[in-house]
Amino acid sequence: MKLLHTSDWHLGQSLNQFERGFEHAQFLAWLLDTLEAEQVDALLIAGDVFDNTNPSAASQNQLYQFLTQARQRVPHLSIVLTAGNHDSPGRLEAPAPFLSLLDAHVIGHVPRTPDGIDLNRLVLPLKDHSGQVAAWCIAMPFLRPGDVPLVEDATDPYMAGMAAIYAQAYALACQKRSPGQAIVAMGHCHITGGQVSEESERRIVIGGSEALSASVFAPGVAYVALGHLHLAQKLGGDATRRYCGSPLPMSFSELDYPHQVVIVELDGDAVASTRDIRIPRSVELLRVPRQPAPLAQVLAELQTLSLPPDLPPAQWPFLLVRVQLSAPEPGLRALVEAALADKPVRLVRIETRSSGSGQxxxxxxxxxxxxxxxxxxxxxxxxxxxxxxxxxxxxxxxxxxxxxxxxxxxxxx
Incomplete structure (x- = not known):
């Protein structure tokens, strides 16, 4: 069985005043091609589908068009989509009855019945290309304090509750699975040791706690598909416990990140292999210069900036200008804009650093x-x-x- 792990799309995100719908459209078109070329059996989307809890109609349209086209292009595809901390659980789940017709499971919040947490809705079957159940997925959304069970006498009730719900879901998955069927888990959280992008990831701190231990995922879980951290990374070097990372650089601090999806091949109840596929970048992000420099040097570099002259406006690079100042410069923006006159580039921000910074x-x-x-x-x-x-x-x-x-x-x- 073949899985594709992706997360942190942040549809509707803007880079300062510049919206990024074109970049997201290019990514989703590439993802459709990849799903078809790889003949993926199950698509796992681990949270932060949207950039905010009130996404625009255009952003929602991008998602639903993609899901519809994904099933048209790969008719046997199963889709599991969970909410992240940027998403509205209710809004994400609203079209769930219709999406279920596409074999798309949307988990926005932890479902409850009068008897407590409905674990059955969090443990989902994944089918292979023949339509047979080949694995079980613990589809865990971003967990808020009200989502987790109460653990008596716990030093940190929130952390203990998260560990408890994962343990309960894993126990149910073990009951449901047949021999030879793998268990995979999804999560949108900060796992201890994960490297954070400070500029664009919203810190998850509840009750003084921030990072969850990787030990919440039982050794019997074949693969853990994580979202939230935008830098693609393996936890402790383990290729079966990983963040796939965001598909786009969400800020200039993520300029050098490897933006990718992860292909996971299951052989029975274990992972046979994992493979990273890099996502083409449709719009470049430029930092000029790479490190802050005196104004005269910066203006000279901007004036000699070489860019393709025939780029359509939607593909003009985003630009961060970095200047080191020894005194205030009231006309800074006018000088920078004059140096960029007639250049096909979008000025996002001028970052200034004083020569006395840090003193x-x-x-x-x-x-x-x-x-x-x-x-x-x-x-x-x-x-x-x-x-x-x-x-x-x-x-x-x-x-x-x-x-x-x-x-x-x-x-x-």
Missing amino acids: MEAAALVSVDELSNLAPAGFFERLYQHRFGEAPPPELMAAFTELVNQAPEGDQP
């Missing part, structure tokens, strides 16, 4: 009480000194004082 000794640390007693000019002076490593020029202080004096009395601090 904590330049400004003495003060307490909160001391800060509250500072006059605006004193606060501004300390802030400037902290950032640039020297006292502000007299003419700048004079201009600041003039602005404060011109403010209506009720608006002054």
